[in-house]
Amino acid sequence: MPTAMLARVGDILRAGARVAFVASDSSRSEGLVEAVGALGPTYAKFGQALSSRGDIVGEDLARALRGLCDDMPAFSDERAVEIVREDLGAEGEAVAEAVRAAGAPRAAASLAQVYKATLDGETVAIKVQRPEIREMVDADAALLRLGASAVERTGKVKARALDAVNEFCSRLYEEMDFRREAANLMQFNALYGENGSAAKSLPKPGIVVPRLIDKYGVGERVIVMEWIEGEKLTAGRTGAVNADDLHYVKLGISCTLSQLIETGVMHADPHGGNILKLPNGGLAYLDFGLVSTVPQQVRDGLVAAVALLIFSRNYAAVGRLFGELMLIPPEVLEDESEMRALESALEDAANATLKFPEGGGVPNVRFDQLLGALVALVPRFKFVLPPYFLNNARALGTLEGMAKSADANFNILAEVYPYSMKKLLANPEGSPVIRKVIRQLATDERTRSLSIHMLFAMLQDVSLLASTPRFRVALDALREREGRVLLFEVLACELRNALNRAKSNFMRLFSRRSSDFVALA
The missing domain is CATH 1.20.960 (Mitochondrial Import Receptor Subunit Tom20; Chain A)
Structure with missing residues (x-):
């Protein structure tokens, strides 16, 4: 060694x-x-x-x-000035002087510390990476990989420990590249900042994203952005979220669900130091070192899995969906006994973590318990977890933890489910996975055909949980071509069934009258 x-x-x-x-x-x-x-x-x-x-x-x-x-121990301001000069060169001399003039940093975290400074009369945030951390992370990554390899060689743990370590370390290296963070910030701002393409889907007043200030250059270890004045969500004596601030957390969850389901560009590190509550009721997102991309197919699959799990409790369909999303290798997917075992395991996991109300509705759940139960199935069924899985799960788990500190009865599925169902009913991207699943959910098992009753039941679920009138939910779905096609198919099926019933009744009546006529003759 x-x-x-x-x-x-x-x-x-x-x-x-x-x-x-x-x-x-x-x-x-x-x-x-x-x-x-x-x-x-x-x-x-x-x-x-x-x-x-x-x-x-x-x-x-x-x-x-x-x-x-x-609030970690800070490194010296003199060393911060040196790093700025090393990283930005002559172009960054004004930034170095601004750091010197700023004095002590306003925040010090694991990778960097942040100064509130003034540049050209504007208040800015200057983020400077800790010295020598790359060498430290290099050594840690090598040690963790050695440990993971040793664990795998024992054969006692079926989980792919080395893959998990490689994923974790890759994300850490990404966070240490501030040029990448600058690109992430601009991408996130284009989606969720003022006039962002996805901002209109969020509750008002929405999200604030700091503006990147790149006139002085962007280095691998130094980044300058607009200073956002706000208060940490987890501020205060207890360090928890105040009950009066629960609406801030719900806004954060709405934004995270939009990222996870709509845009696929996800801020994967929304801890208490990275989210500020603003006086106008909005939220400011900071620190874009860890932003992951979720492919469209997986976003569609997540929506479908949530709906199948909650609305119909169809565990077999969830298992097949994992196969369609290529999360299960072919040897498991093509083995009928293994797929039956997966269905049974999913049902056991759901029964252990989801507590459905007696009258129906969204089950109570703690996200980390559900996630733990699902992760436990990974080695048994050789799940192929994508690289962004753990980061995205951590993001939702972090927000759920904040919400539970404000309201112990908070149920994250009550937020996820109506969001997913709205997406299913509209299917704006025309996803074949969503198209198939929504028709499964709209099918009456007794008649094995599309049913207006099942469609109304879905609308009612979304309406109650999203506190939105049912006609509003229906109108949103009908704005999309897929929603209109679904309604047409359901109505056509109902009409066809009505005609078949009328024909059947007529034939029975005709048969009975014919029998009576023969008897009289």
Whole structure:
């Protein structure tokens, strides 16, 4: 093992022992940020993910971990000035002087610290990467890969540990490239910023995205953007979301669902330090180092799976859908016994995590439990998880944790389900997967034909959960060609069934009258 890696192992062991000591005593929890921070950015990311899950790790520990988002020990301002000059060259001299004039940073996180500064009379945020973190992450990545390979060789764990490590480390390297972050920011702004193409689908006043300021250049370790004045969602003594601020979290969830289902461009790191609540009721998204792209086919499949799981509880159809989305290898898909086993496993997972109300409706669920139950099926059925899966799951899990800190009864499926059903009813992209599934859901199992009754039941579900009049939901669907085609097919099927019933009744009546005539004769 190279000397640098051995030294890193020593650092991790010393810092890890300190983390265990601090975390074991709640009275020392305030020192946890410094202890985890000493492990470096790789491990701080795990702490950030847990910082919004007080329902899992306990509120005291979660509150302490929230400091990893933007309250870690800062590096010196002199070193920050040096990094700006190294990264931007002569073009960035004005940025370096602005950092020097700004004094102490306003926030310090695992990868960078941020200065509130003035450039050409404008208040800006200057983000400067921590020194020497790339070398640290290089060593961590090598060690994690060695560990994952060793785990896989034992044969005791069927999960593809090395793939998971490679995915995690790849995303970490992406976050360390601020040129990539600049491109992500501009793309996200074009979708969800002021006049963004997807902004109109969100509740008002919507999302604010900082403007990239690239006149001084954009480096791999330095980025300048507009300063957004706001308050952290998780601010306050408890570090949780105030009950009065639940509408902010719901706006964040609406934006995340739009990203996950509509546009496929997803801010995959929406922790408390990256989302600000604004005085006008809107939200500001910050830090675009981790933005993933979800393919159209997978977005369609997610919508369909949610509807099949909740509206019809059709676990066999969900299993087949996984196959259509190429999440299951052919050897499993073509094995009937394996597919039956998958259907049974999905039903068991749903029964264990989804609590359906007696009168029907959306089940109560904790997202992390449902996700855990599904991930447990990965090694058994050789699921091929796409690279963005864990990041997107973490994004939803983080927002759910914020919402639950404000309202313990918050149910994320009650937000996801009506959003998915609206998408299914309209099918704006003309997806063949959605086209097939919506007809499955609109089919009456007794008659095995499309039913206006089933269609109305779907409209009623969406209307109640989305607090939107049923005619409004129907009108939105009918604006799209697919929605109009679906209604036409349902009405045509109902008319055909009515004619068949009338014909059948007429034939029975005619047969009875004929029998009576013969008897009289």
